Amino acid sequence: MATDRSLEVRAVAAVFLTLAAVTTILRCYVRLVIVKAFGWDDTIMVVAMLFYAMFCGCMIGGSIYGTGKHLIDLSNEQRTTAMEYWFLCDIGYALASILCKVSVSIFILRVTINRIHQIVIGIVGGIVIAAGFTFFIMLLVQCHPLSYFWTRLASNPNTGTCINIDIVIGGLYAFSAASALFDLTIGILPIMLVRKLKMRRDVKIAVAGLLSMACVASIAVIVRIPYINTLHSKDFLYATTPIAVWSNIETGLGIFAGSLATLRPLLRQFHPSTGPGYPSPWPSSRGGGKRSRSMPLHSLETPIHDASRLHTDERLYNTTIYSVEPGERRESGEDSADQSPILPKWGGMAGREDVERGGGAGGINVVREVVVVRGE
Known part of the structure; x- marks a missing residue:
C-alpha cells in the first residue's frame, strides 16, 4: 500500500487548474472580443474559477504539509497546518462548485425557449444550490471554536467540540446526489434543445455535444460517493485523499466543460466549416x-x-x-x-x-x- 499520496494530490490540482484556467480565459476572450456580449453566466464562471484556484492552491499547500500522508509520519505542526489547508479547500470547493452550476444554468436558460425545459433547469438548479449552500453553512459551523477543526488531530489539541461527523457526511451525500442529478439533467437536455432545430444532422450532434459537456463532472461525483465514509477515519489526511482528488476533478471538469461549451465562435474563426448550417x-x-x-x-x-x-x-x-x-x-x-x-x-x-x-x-x-x- 502506498504510504504517501501527496504527489498525486499536487498533480491532480495542477493539471485541472491549468485546464480550467485556459478554457475560462478563452471564454472571456470569446465573450468580450468576438461576441462582445459578456453576460452574468460569464461573470459567475470567472468568480467560480477564482474560488477553484483557491481550492487548488490550498490543496497543493496541504499536500506539502501532510495531505495524502499518514498521521503517524507528521508532526503536530504539520497536522495542524495540513488540516487548516483542508478546511480552506472545503470552502473553495463548495463555493466554486455552486457558482459553476449557477453559471451553467444561466447559460442553458439563454439558449432554450421551451417553457418546460426552463422549469426543469430551474428545479434541478434550485435543488443543487440549496444542497450546496446547506453543506457550505454546515462546514462553517461544524466545530466550535472553528479553529478546533484543524487543531483536533494534534497530540495536544485545543479545547473545542464538533458536531457529529455523520451530519457532515449526510450533507456531503445530499450535495453529491444533487450535483449528479444536475449534471445528468444538463447532459440530456441539450439533445432535446436541438432535436427540432433546422440544422444539418452533423451540426446538431456537434452543438448538443458541446452543450452536454457540463455533464462530465457527474462521473467524478459518482466515483467520489463510495469514499465519503472515509471522513470517519482516524488517519484522516491519508484516508480522505480520494475525496480531495475527486472533488477537485469534479469542479475542474465542471468549469472546463462549462467554458468549453461557449467556444464555438472561436472555432469558427479558425475553421469556418464548423459554423452551424x-x-x-x-x-x-x-x-x-x-x-x-x-x-x-x-x-x-x-x-x-x-x-x-x-x-x-x-x-x-x-x-x-x-x-x-x-x-x-x-x-x-x-x-x-x-x-x-x-x-x-x-x-x-x-x-x-x-x-x-x-x-x-x-x-x-x-x-x-x-x-x-x-x-x-
Missing part, C-alpha cells in the same frame, strides 16, 4: 439553394418558407455581400462554398422583426446582392 428562410433564385447563417439557439425559430405570411405592405431586404477577385464573375444566385458572406446575411434587426411578426397574405421578398471587387 442553418437553412435560409427564403429560397434562393436558383433551385432553392441554402446558405449558412449564425444566430444564437435561443433566437432560432422554424424558418418561414411561405411568403404569404408577410403583409402586402411589408418588405424584407435580405442583403448579402460577397468578396471576389478582380476579373472574377459571379452569377446571380450562385451558392458555391468558397463565396461565404463577409457580412451577416440579415441586414439589421428590422428585417428579422418583419419575419418574426408574420402576417396575412401576399408578401414581397427583395434580395439585394452586392459584389465587392478587391483592388489590384
